Amino acid sequence: MSVRGAAIVAAVEPALSVPAVSPADAESREWLQALRAGGAERDEAVARLHTLLLRAARFEVARRRPTLPHMRGGDLDDIANQAADDALMSVLRRLDDFRGASRFSTWAYKFALYEAAVKLRKRAWQGREVPVEPEAWGLFAGSGLEPEAEAEQGELLETLKSAIDSVLTQHQRRVLVALALNGVPIDVLAERLNTTRGALYKTLHDARRKLRDHLIERGLALASLEDR
């Protein structure tokens, strides 16, 4: 365990309350019992948990490594360790949230994968400006379509572009363009706008709903468009 991880262990007290539902599998029950114990038993369980989380964080780093050619192996392992430390803190704080709907290891893994993924997305965009004006309309180019289909698609696209400018609020437009058109990771935009992933996704969802309703009101066939 890292020095930072050890400090986390000391800062987070064992959870005192007992979960309403006991996990079905023996391994999960053993995890909970040991993490709620005191002294050496808990210390040993926390160290094992950190190992488990570090394994998940390194798994995530390895999956994303091909998309991060500019990052050195040492930097990536630092990120995995930081992710495991932060995940350990989250798991210990939220121990009472575990209801046994999955195995404890699966529940714990998701915290490490989340922490590693967020850190890597942010690192990849470090120092880069976040584009909030449309940059990727070329992806919608109709080359290769039959003339009639291309004309139909052109009408749909013009209606969509117009709706983005006229139907959405300024905030909805910025969020939709950055996330859905320009490919900015949601965690990166959340950090720049000082908000959360969940709040941003709600904005994106509302913007998408407005655009869909706008197209339907004009009799434009979304299903055929999406099947192309």
Add this chain to the structure above:
Amino acid sequence: MERPDLKQSFGRLLGPEGPEVGCDVCFDELDRYVELEVAGADADAAIPGLRAHLDGCSACREEHDSLHALVRGDQAL
């Protein structure tokens, strides 16, 4: 002509058609959903709206895919 990139582009812009959960519910339910999937159970019937969210949120989808691969790898050991 088949244009999968065009379909993906419209999909990203307009999002899933049906009801979906948000990112916070997705995170809370992700471990249960993945274990049901790996077990071959009907995860979508058990947790309605989560698949639609994964279709609409690339960050949650990436984390789902990683958890799925990690759990499946554990079970193969």
